[in-house]
Every structure is written in structure tokens, then in C-alpha cells.
Amino acid sequence: MNNLIIEAEKHVISYLNKNLDSTFVYHNLAHTQRVVEKAKELIEDSNLTEDEKIELLVAAWFHDTGFTKTIKNHEKESVAIATHFLKSQTVSEEKIIAISNIIMSTKMGYKPKNKLEGIIKDADCAHISSKNYDEYASLLKKEWELTQNKKISKSDWIEDNISFLSTHTFHSDIANKKWEKRKGKNLAKLLQHQNKTTEDTEKLIQKRAELNFKKEKSDLPERGIETMFRVALKNHITLSDIADTKANILLSVNAIIISLVLSNLVSKLDNPSNHYLIWPTVIFTLFTVTSIVLSVLATRPNVTSGAFTKEDVANKKVNLLFFGNFHKMKLDEFEWAMSEMMQDRDYLYGSLTKDLYFLGLVLNRKYRLLRTTYTVFMVGIIISVLAFGIAFKISG
Numbered sequence: 601m602n603n604l605i606i607e608a609e610k611h612v613i614s615y616l617n618k619n620l621d622s623t624f625v626y627h628n629l630a631h632t633q634r635v636v637e638k639a640k641e642l643i644e645d646s647n648l649t650e651d652e653k654i655e656l657l658v659a660a661w662f663h664d665t666g667f668t669k670t671i672k673n674h675e676k677e678s679v680a681i682a683t684h685f686l687k688s689q690t691v692s693e694e695k696i697i698a699i700s701n702i703i704m705s706t707k708m709g710y711k712p713k714n715k716l717e718g719i720i721k722d723a724d725c726a727h728i729s730s731k732n733y734d735e736y737a738s739l740l741k742k743e744w745e746l747t748q749n750k751k752i753s754k755s756d757w758i759e760d761n762i763s764f765l766s767t768h769t770f771h772s773d774i775a776n777k778k779w780e781k782r783k784g785k786n787l788a789k790l791l792q793h794q795n796k797t798t799e800d801t802e803k804l805i806q807k808r809a810e811l812n813f814k815k816e817k818s819d820l821p822e823r824g825i826e827t828m829f830r831v832a833l834k835n836h837i838t839l840s841d842i843a844d845t846k847a848n849i850l851l852s853v854n855a856i857i858i859s860l861v862l863s864n865l866v867s868k869l870d871n872p873s874n875h876y877l878i879w880p881t882v883i884f885t886l887f888t889v890t891s892i893v894l895s896v897l898a899t900r901p902n903v904t905s906g907a908f909t910k911e912d913v914a915n916k917k918v919n920l921l922f923f924g925n926f927h928k929m930k931l932d933e934f935e936w937a938m939s940e941m942m943q944d945r946d947y948l949y950g951s952l953t954k955d956l957y958f959l960g961l962v963l964n965r966k967y968r969l970l971r972t973t974y975t976v977f978m979v980g981i982i983i984s985v986l987a988f989g990i991a992f993k994i995s996g
Contacts, residue, residue, distance in 0.1 A: 604689060605657050609636075611685055612661045619668040622933075623746040626739040627667050636660045638723035645774045646719070655695060656716050658682070659702035660723060671747060675707045718771030722779075728765055729779030733786045737761060758794045765790065829952045836959040843966040844899050850973055851895040854888045861885055876995040880987035887980020894973035898966050 616629045639660045643653050662685070666677030679700045686696045704710070705717035712718040727736040741757050744750075765787040770776040861884060929937075941947050 602654070604691065605654060605661075607689060608658045608661045608685065612665060615665060615681070616668070621668075624667055624743055625746070626736065626743040627664050632661065632664055634726070635663065635720075635723045638726040639720060641778075642719050642723060642772060642774050646715070646772075648715070651695075652716060655698050656702060656720060658686075659699045659716075659720055662699075663703050663706045663720065663724065675704050678703050712771045715772065719775070722770050722772050722775035725768065725770075726775075726779065728768065728786060729782040730786075731782070734789075755794070758790055762787065762790050762794060825949070829949075829956065832956055833952075833959070836956065836963060839963055840959070840966065843963065843970055846970055847895045847898040847966070847973070850891055850970075850977060851899075854892045854895070854977070857888050858885070858892070861888070876991045880984060880991045883987050884980070884984035887976060887984060891973055891977045891980065894969055894976060898969035898973065 612632065613629060616632065620628060636657060639656055643656065648656070659682070662678050662682035664674070664678060665681045666674030666679075668681075669677040682699060682703060683696055686699065698716075702716050702720050705712055706720060706724050710717075710721070712721055727733060730736060737757075741752055745752060765783060768783070770780060861881065941951060
């Protein structure tokens with residue numbers, strides 16, 4: 601029966617990757633894997649039988665697969681998906697019913713009737729006792745906004761979280777012992793945020809009247825920042841064009857030199873009387889080819905993945921101002937991401953800053969290669985001239 605857990609894991613991973621919409625930035629495969637891990641953690645300190653452990657872990661893998669079909673009453677869809685899988689594995693009807701009951705117990709507001717139902721509900725809510733609770737709560741908020749097409753204010757979200765944590769209780773003694781203390785710390789932090797948000801709102805209302813007449817002056821820094829970014833980005837792009845032009849000049853000059861060498865010098869080397877020209881010609885050609893390679897490297901573009909996830913946008917990890925990050929995305933996904941960025945001033949200016957920084961890195965690479973190319977070209981010309989002079993002197 602242990603193979604059943606392995607097969608369930610493979611099936612759920614494949615099923616969610618293929619069928620779950622990208623708007624589910626919280627109730628996704630990562631969440632399912634966390635619930636399974638937390639269930640295993642609680643199982644270690646329990647006295648469950650081997651069959652009960654298997655039923656619990658299989659239910660943990662399938663408990664949120666119903667989100668691929670619907671949000672409301674997704675537990676029923678999860679049961680249907682799990683039942684279809686279990687029948688294909690020739691699991692007995694009795695065990696299918698037991699696993700289905702465990703999955704249904706994850707429904708919000710349901711009171712567990714046995715130890716297995718209590719453990720899976722505790723594992724499903726284990727994030728409220730995590731050190732990363734703020735990140736998980738942020739992803740859940742973003743998921744609600746994406747799937748329900750509505751904006752939730754920060755104060756309302758904090759209030760809802762306080763209400764949930766205040767009324768929540770763990771159903772198993774093991775979870776209560778392990779996680780209750782940390783849950784209390786997260787609740788205390790939420791209460792601090794709520795007080796700070798309230799104070800900030802009151803201060804904002806108080807200052808709004810005082811600062812209203814200074815609106816024109818307050819707009820100046822914004823315009824100054826925009827001008828700074830515009831000038832800096834324009835200068836970087838101009839410098840990049842100059843670098844490309846220099847590289848193209850070197851490329852053209854060396855290509856002409858190579859063609860002249862091949863047409864005039866190489867054809868004369870077959871004559872025994874011209875053998876003294878072999879080494880100068882090799883040296884000249886070697887430096888010329890090296891200059892061509894370096895010029896190509898200076899202008900060769902990098903290839904990027906061209907795709908991002910909605911989770912990347914929610915966590916502000918993607919720069920939408922660079923085409924290399926979105927050229928493979930669908931139009932509606934890109935429009936949504938741009939809308940999110942334009943509504944967030946910090947995200948917008950952060951993206952402009954990153955764009956400026958990475959342009960600087962590209963320029964540094966180009967000009968470093970160009971400096972090396974010019975040095976190689978200059979040294980090559982000098983050495984080649986000396987080599988030809990020495991060859992002519994020796995031959996004479």
C-alpha cells in the first residue's frame with residue numbers, strides 16, 4: 601500500500617501542473633506539498649496505524665485538486681478526482697470512502713469527527729503558525745483578488761486575518777503543542793500592524809488638508825524622478841549604440857583585412873621564394889581573426905526565457921520593462937501584469953531602477969570587450985608590421 605502514496609504524489613503533481621490555472625498563487629502544488637509535509641510531521645508523533653497513515657497522506661495529496669474545476673465546494677470535486685484515481689489503483693470501496701471523508705473534512709467550518717480529520721485540518725492551516733506567515737497571507741490575498749476579480753484593502757485583510765486567527769483552534773493535541781505558540785506571535789504581529797495602519801490612516805487624514813495647497817510642489821519630485829530616469833536611460837541607450845557602432849567598424853575593417861590577406865598574400869606563399877612571409881602572415885591573420893571574434897562577442901545579444909508567472913508579479917520579482925522577460929507571454933497576461941505594476945509606485949520605480957542597472961551591466965560588458973578588441977587590434981598591427989619588417993630584412 602505504500603506504493604499508493606507514491607502513485608498519488610505522481611498523479612497529483614502531473615494533474616495540477618496540467619490543469620490548475622496560474623491565478624491560484626496560493627492553492628497550488630507548493631501548498632499541497634506543504635500540507636503533505638505538515639501531515640507527515642504530525643503523523644510522526646501520533647499512534648496511527650499504517651492504513652490510517654496511508655489514508656491521511658493520500659487525502660492530503662488530493663484535498664485541493666478540486667480547484668482545477670471550481671472554487672466553491674471544491675472539496676466535492678477533489679473527492680471525485682481522488683475516487684477516479686483510487687479506482688484505477690483497485691483500492692477497496694471502504695478505503696475510498698475513508699479517504700473521501702478525510703478530504704471533505706477540509707471544508708471551512710467543518711468540525712472534525714475523528715483524529716484523521718483533525719490532523720488534516722491542522723496540516724491545512726499550518727501556515728498560520730509559520731515564520732513566513734506574512735508571505736503566505738500575501739499570496740492568499742493576491743489569489744482572492746485574481747480569482748474573485750476584486751481589490752481587498754490592507755486594513756480589511758488584516759482585520760479578516762485577525763478574526764480568523766482569534767477564533768481558530770487546532771484539533772489535535774500534537775498540533776496544539778507544536779504550533780499554538782507561534783500562531784499567537786503571528787496574531788500579535790497582526791494586531792500591531794492593525795494599530796499602525798489605524799494610526800497611519802488618522803495621520804494621513806490630518807495631513808491631507810494641510811498639504812493640499814502644496815500639491816503643485818509635491819508633484820515636482822515625481823517629475824524630477826521621471827526626468828532623471830528618462831535622461832539616464834537615454835544616455836545608456838546612446839552609449840550602447842556607440843559601442844555597437846565601434847564594434848561594427850572593427851568588424852568591417854578586420855573583414856576587409858582578412859579578404860586582402862587571402863587574395864594577395866596567401867596565394868603567393870606557394871612560391872618557395874616567399875616562404876619568409878609565412879610567419880608574418882600567420883601572425884597578422886591570427887590577430888585579425890581574434891579582433892573579429894571579440895567584435896562579434898561585443899554585439900551578440902543574450903537569449904532569455906521570455907516568460908514569467910503571476911506569482912513572480914505578485915512578489916515583484918520580474919522586470920516588465922525589458923522585452924526579454926515577456927516576449928513569450930500571452931497579451932492578456934502581459935496587460936494584467938503591466939496594470940499591476942502601474943498601480944504600485946514602488947514596483948514601477950523598482951523596475952525602472954533594475955532596467956537602468958542591467959543596462960549598465962550590458963554596457964560594462966560591451967565596453968570591456970571593445971577595449972580588449974582595440975588593444976588586440978593595435979598590438980596585432982604593431983607586431984605584424986615588425987614581423988614583416990624582420991622577414992624582409994632576413995630574406996634580403
